[in-house]
Amino acid sequence: MGEFGFTISQARVINYNSNDRSISDYIASREPSFRICIECGGCSATCTTGNFTSFSLRELQILLKRGENDYVRENIKKCMLCGKCILVCPRGVNTRNVVTLAREAFQKNVKNAV
Amino acid sequence: MSRHVVVIGAGVAGMEAAGQLSKAGFEVSLVEKDIKTGGHLNDWYKLFPDRRDSSEVKDYLDRITRLNSIRFIPGTEVEKISRINDNLTLKTTEGTEMAADAVIVATGFDLFKAARKEEYGYDIYDNVITSSELESMFCKGKITMADGSVPAKVGFLHCVGSRDEKVGNYYCSKLCCVTAVKQAIEIREHLPESRVFCFYMDMRMGGAYYEELYREAQEVWGVNFIRGKISEVGESINKNLIIKSEDTLAGRPLKMELDMLVLMSGMEMAESGKKLAVSSGLNVGENRFFSSEDHHFGSNLSNMQGVFYAGSCTAPMNIPDTISHARAAVSDVMDYFNLRK
Numbered sequence: 001m002g003e004f005g006f007t008i009s010q011a012r013v014i015n016y017n018s019n020d021r022s023i024s025d026y027i028a029s030r031e032p033s034f035r036i037c038i039e040c041g042g043c044s045a046t047c048t049t050g051n052f053t054s055f056s057l058r059e060l061q062i063l064l065k066r067g068e069n070d071y072v073r074e075n076i077k078k079c080m081l082c083g084k085c086i087l088v089c090p091r092g093v094n095t096r097n098v099v100t101l102a103r104e105a106f107q108k109n110v111k112n113a114v
Numbered sequence: 115m116s117r118h119v120v121v122i123g124a125g126v127a128g129m130e131a132a133g134q135l136s137k138a139g140f141e142v143s144l145v146e147k148d149i150k151t152g153g154h155l156n157d158w159y160k161l162f163p164d165r166r167d168s169s170e171v172k173d174y175l176d177r178i179t180r181l182n183s184i185r186f187i188p189g190t191e192v193e194k195i196s197r198i199n200d201n202l203t204l205k206t207t208e209g210t211e212m213a214a215d216a217v218i219v220a221t222g223f224d225l226f227k228a229a230r231k232e233e234y235g236y237d238i239y240d241n242v243i244t245s246s247e248l249e250s251m252f253c254k255g256k257i258t259m260a261d262g263s264v265p266a267k268v269g270f271l272h273c274v275g276s277r278d279e280k281v282g283n284y285y286c287s288k289l290c291c292v293t294a295v296k297q298a299i300e301i302r303e304h305l306p307e308s309r310v311f312c313f314y315m316d317m318r319m320g321g322a323y324y325e326e327l328y329r330e331a332q333e334v335w336g337v338n339f340i341r342g343k344i345s346e347v348g349e350s351i352n353k354n355l356i357i358k359s360e361d362t363l364a365g366r367p368l369k370m371e372l373d374m375l376v377l378m379s380g381m382e383m384a385e386s387g388k389k390l391a392v393s394s395g396l397n398v399g400e401n402r403f404f405s406s407e408d409h410h411f412g413s414n415l416s417n418m419q420g421v422f423y424a425g426s427c428t429a430p431m432n433i434p435d436t437i438s439h440a441r442a443a444v445s446d447v448m449d450y451f452n453l454r455k
Contacts, residue, residue: 038277040315041360045345050360050367059365088233088345090315092279 019067026105027064033093034101037061043085043095049078057085057095064102076102116141117451120204120214122192122390125153126175126433127425128220130440133178135218138448142184143212145204147191147386151179153222159252161433162289162296163323171433191386194393195219195421200454202420216447219396219404219416220424220440221387226275226283226379234274234377235347241265241355241374242347244274245290248297248376257304265308265373268301269357270294271344272314276380285401287380287430291318294378295331302335311338311370313359321432342368347375381430394418404428414443422446 028034037058044056055078063072076099085095117140121132124146132144150156152175158168179186191207195217204212228236228244235242240260251257259265272294276287291314298310317339319325331337342359350356354371361368383402391398397417399405404423407415414422424443425436 038315039362040343041341041362042343042345044360044362045342045358045367047367056360056365056367058360058362090273090278090280090343 014066014068016066020069021065021067022110023069023072023102023105024064024067026108026110027098027101030101031094031097033091034061034098036091037093038091040090042088042090043093046084046088048082048084049080053078055079057099060102061098069106072102073106076106117215118143118213119216119218119447120145120192120202120212121218121220121424122204123153123220123222123386123425123427124148124151124179124186124188125220125222125425126155126171126436127222127427127440127443128153128218129175129179130437131218131220131424131443132184133175133182134441134444135447136182136184137178138444140447142182143187143214144179144184145187145190145192145206145212147189149188151176151186151188154225155433157246157249157253159249160296160300162292163321163327165296165299192390195390195396195418196394197418197420200420215420216450217421218424218440218443218447219387219390219421219427220443221384221390221427223381223426223430224384226281226287226382228274228377228379230281231274231278231377233346234271234344234375235349235355236377239347239349239355240353241372242377243374244377244379245270245293245297246379252297252300252304255304257301259374264305266305267370267372267374268298268305268308268310269344269355269370269372269375270298270310270312270378271375272312272378273343274377274379275382277315283380283382283401285430286318288318288320289430289432290378290380291316292321292324292327294376295319295324295328295337297376298337299327299331299335302337309338310335311340311372313340313342313344313357315341315343340368344375381426384427387427394421396421401429414439414446420450422450 044058049055060072079099083096120143121128132142136142194205202214342362344357344359348356397405406413422443424440
C-alpha cells in the first residue's frame with residue numbers, strides 16, 4: 001500500500017470504558033490509602049525527582065485511576081523512593097507503597113495474570 | 115421558684131443563650147474563664163461575607179445580656195459538672211460549687227496552633243503569621259512585616275490544621291476558606307499595590323453569599339488562586355519567604371517568593387471543653403468536639419440530662435449558625451423543664 005503522507009491522530013479522550021484499570025485495582029486492594037488522595041499536589045511539590053524531571057506522583061496516581069497506564073509505566077521508574085511525599089501528604093496516603101505496588105503490578109503485568 | 119441555668123462560656127453562643135434564657139424568665143449565671151465577654155469575636159475585625167464590623171455583633175450581644183440582668187462570673191472556669199437525680203452541681207477552678215437546674219455548655223473552639231505544622235515555618239520565620247494575627251493587624255489598621263515595612267506580596271495557605279491526618283484532624287473547619295477570601299480582599303484594600311495569592315486544596319464556599327465574595331475577590335480585587343497545597347516554607351538570603359507547592363492545574367511544581375504568608379488556622383475543640391468532657395463524662399466525637407445525642411434533631415442534647423450544648427463546641431460553626439444553635443439550646447432547656455413541672 002502506498003504512502004499517502006498523513007497519519008491518524010490518536011484521540012486524546014480518556015476512554016474510561018475500555019481503559020484497563022487493573023493496575024489501579026491491584027494497588028488499591030493492597031494499599032487502600034491509594035483511594036483517598038485529593039490531588040492537593042503536596043507530594044509533587046516536595047518531590048526531588050519532580051523538580052528536575054517531568055515526574056508528578058499526583059499526576060501518575062490519577063492517570064492510574066483512569067487506566068492511562070502507558071504513560072505511568074515509563075515514568076513511575078523515576079521515583080527514588082525517598083519518602084518525603086509520605087511526610088507531606090495531608091491524607092496519609094502511603095505514597096511510597098503506591099509507587100512500589102505500581103512497579104510490582106507493571107512487572108507482573110497484572111491484566112494478563114488475572 | 116425561678117429555675118437557675120448556668121451557661122459556660124461567654125462567647126457568641128454563651129451570650130446569645132444567656133440573653134434568650136433571661137428573656138424567657140430564667141435566672142442565669144454566665145461563667146467565663148476570661149475576664150471579659152465576647153470570646154474570639156474580640157479579636158476579629160470584620161465579618162464575612164458582608165464585611166460588617168464585628169463590633170456590631172458584639173454590641174448586639176452586649177445589649178441582650180445587659181438588658182436581661184444576667185449574673186456574669188468572669189475569670190472562672192468550670193472544672194466539672196455532676197448530676198445527682200435532677201440536681202446539677204458545677205465545681206469551679208476557684209473551688210466554689212454552684213447548683214443549677216440546667217447547664218448550657220458553650221465552651222467554643224481554640225484556633226489550631228500553627229507551630230505544630232513545623233514545615234510552614236510559624237515561630238521560625240518572622241513573616242509567617244496566622245489568620246488571627248492578621249485580623250489584629252486589620253484592627254490596628256496597620257499591615258506590616260516584622261521589620262515594619264509594608265508587604266508587597268502576600269500568600270494565604272488554606273487548610274492549616276484542617277483536613278490533615280498528620281495532626282489528627284480529618285475534618286474541614288469550614289470557615290477558613292471564606293475567611294481567607296475576606297482577608298485577601300482586605301489586604302488588597304489596605305495595600306492597593308500588593309499582590310495576593312491563595313493556595314488551596316478545595317475552595318469550600320458553602321454559605322450564603324460566600325461564592326459571591328470569592329467571585330468579587332477575583333473580579334474586583336485581582337486575588338490569585340493557585341490550586342496546590344504548600345509543602346514547605348523556607349527563607350531566602352534576603353529574608354524573603356520561599357514557598358514550594360505544585361500548581362496542580364498546570365501540572366508543574368511551583369516556587370514563589372513572598373513577603374508574608376498567612377496560615378489559615380483551623381478550629382479545634384477548646385482545651386477547656388476537652389477537660390470538661392473528661393471530668394464530667396460528656397461524650398466527644400472522633401473530631402474531639404462534643405458529640406450531640408442526635409446529629410439531625412438533637413444537636414443541642416448531651417448524654418447528661420439537663421446539660422445542653424450551644425455553638426462551636428460541637429463543630430466548627432459560623433456566627434449566624436452559632437446564634438441559631440444557641441437559641442435552639444434554650445428551646446431544649448424549656449422542653450426539659452416542661453417535662454419536669
